[in-house]
Amino acid sequence: MTYFWTIAVLVIALGLAWRYLGSYMAAVFETRLHFFRFIERPIYAILGTGPDREQTWKRYATSLIIFSGGFIGIDYLLLRIQGLLPLNPQHLGAVGPALSFNTSVSFVTNTNWQNYAGESTMSYFSQIGVLTVQQFVSAAVGIAVAIALVRGFSRKGSGTIGNFWVDVTRGLLYILLPIAFLAGIVLVGQGAVQTLAGPATVHDALNGVTQTIARGPAGFMGSIMQLGTNGGGFFNADLAHPLENPTGLTNLLYVFLTLSIPVSLTYTFGKMVGSVRHGAALLAAMAIIFGAWVGFTSYAEHQPNPAVAAAGVASQPAGNMEGKEVRFGDTSSALFNVSMTQTSDGAVNSANDSYNPIGGFGPLSGMMMGEVSPGGVGSGLYTILLFAILAVFIGGLMIGRTPEYLGKKIQAREVKLAGLGILVMPITVLVITGIAVSIHAGRAGPLNGGPHGFSEILYAFTSQGNNNGSAFAGLTGNHAFYNVAGAVAMLLGRFAIIVPSLALAGTLAAKKVVAASAGTFRTDNTMFVGLLIGVIVIVGGLTFFPAVALGPIAEQLSHKFYSVVTVLPVIGQSLGHLATPASWRALLP
């Protein structure tokens, strides 16, 4: 019953955000709001640009790539010289080269895959000046691309799609900064830490224990990492850590922040193209997929953990509590982790690796459908628009007419670009996973044996190829192979989808609008919502079913238990281990 109210409050809050944050964002990108002009103007002056300097899609894409590439370089450098920089009370040294590369790519691409433990690897300087900055900027870049694609539909016969620098600046100033700051205050009020003082040492007179407690500027990082669907927390345990996610309220607030912008952007889209119904149709498709996955996973996690049952614990009334925090419980944990993999967020408040076999299928398959329900900030909207184009194309084939979407004719070039954008992710994920299970360095990664070990590898590359960052965290990713292969997956998963999306924006903006007639295939009704869901689920299902069958499905159906391979006790259970998992190698031909 409490879970029912949790969901009800979330739905109401998101409904309000959809309507009001959605129209606010439309006003921001139609340049109708100016109250931050006093900061905007000097920024444009320094950058030598302004709202009147429109860019073609090629210029827009070039600016984006140079900007992101520059940030990858600078962030890499800052991590490499961490030991020389201030704000480092723990005197942490330089981050290694492969890990620095993986981490800078990870944060610039909005992935936030973390092959390191935050509290013992990153100084406060790195957490603030590298990671938090990217949690803002990568989110603003995502929103900018989505808005550029929306302009492709809303403009007629136009050669330009907006100005990249202006879109990013306005997204940062008007949307991300104020919301993140307010949410940060609430989080700290609830108990999230926010200090520049180093770790605290306390002695407990009752039991004689002396504790050293890691602290840092975690609260305000938490708010932007969730609002920007980044997900890379200050601490290794991410949002399971009580000092970053202290209460049931902060847990729900984090879920709300993550979903708010991707959900509201569908309203922004509808408003900017002059048909809120079209935005509502996209939202309906997102909501149906999201609801199904949350329901399924919550149910799966409310079931007993098979290993705990096998150990002789007679009943598990609160579901699978291995890897979960008492203050959240089973279902709120499932809601959280599913929300983070239906977006591109990837934060965890409980260990995905310890979810029930088919419970772990929930977060994994959410990412496999391309993260469109509702997806990442910006990336959710531009990816679902690619699927929408594919859906009208299929619809057009059925009725034998040139398909249109919002009055724009969808022709060969548009379908090719959309197809390219959709296929990049599965190809990247499956090819790199294939390589990983074929070589020793890849097979050395998993902690758990059996199909679960394969799931850990598949999950890692699905997550990075989708710029998610969620993990089956038993996998040891801080080796040269996983660092570099992961970075490649993240770069392809981000830019090989952004460039076709911007190209699509360019060709659509140049098109004229055809008036709707009686024969036009409607794209704002229930039929279209069904078709769109069908396309998303079928593309994701057909591409990934064979891989998923070897992982979570095999694990669910088998009743065998698998041993864990050698664990290096000094480094700890989840940080380091050597593995030659013979039991799952048997799965390979």
Place this chain on the structure above:
Amino acid sequence: MRSLFSNVWRAVAAIVVMTLIFGFAYALAGTGVAQLFFRHQANGSLTANGSTLIGQNWNGYSTTKILDHQWFHGRPDADNPLSATGKAGTSAAANLGPRSTVLVHDVKALVKAWHAVGVIPTPDLVTTSGSGLDPDITPADAVAQIPMVSKATGVSPPRLRALIAKETHGPQLGFLGSSYVVVLTLNEALAKLR
């Protein structure tokens, strides 16, 4: 070529400006507000004996035996923040899969250890948490430990039951998350009772 140069210049300028505003200015302003209005929370909710948000070891570091019978115990986490070197440890879940023989083995050992002190363990008492530092247990987890604590401290079971009821926090705002007891404050209250 000229446009490429101007783009590179723009990117460099934008990187510097954005790092200053959205990194340092944001985090420092946030820290200022936090330290001004929520000093206690912003510094880690520290009390005399530890943090109410960070679990601690009540058992003297044994994973095979319940050594200390006079306190209520938390989740059997690895107790990562406990560190003799003064450096903060790393928070982490155990990450053992649902069909792991190691998990079966660990849970069996914990069940045995609890049975040895007359406690029929609830699932929370034999499974590890998501952070490795869960500060809480459910009221049922605390009630399950009453036989052990009562025998060691001489406080009668009904008084312990009343103590647990007093220390129980319901779901936040009535509907968010689960009911919980903070192990540290429960033990502090227990110490006063003795």
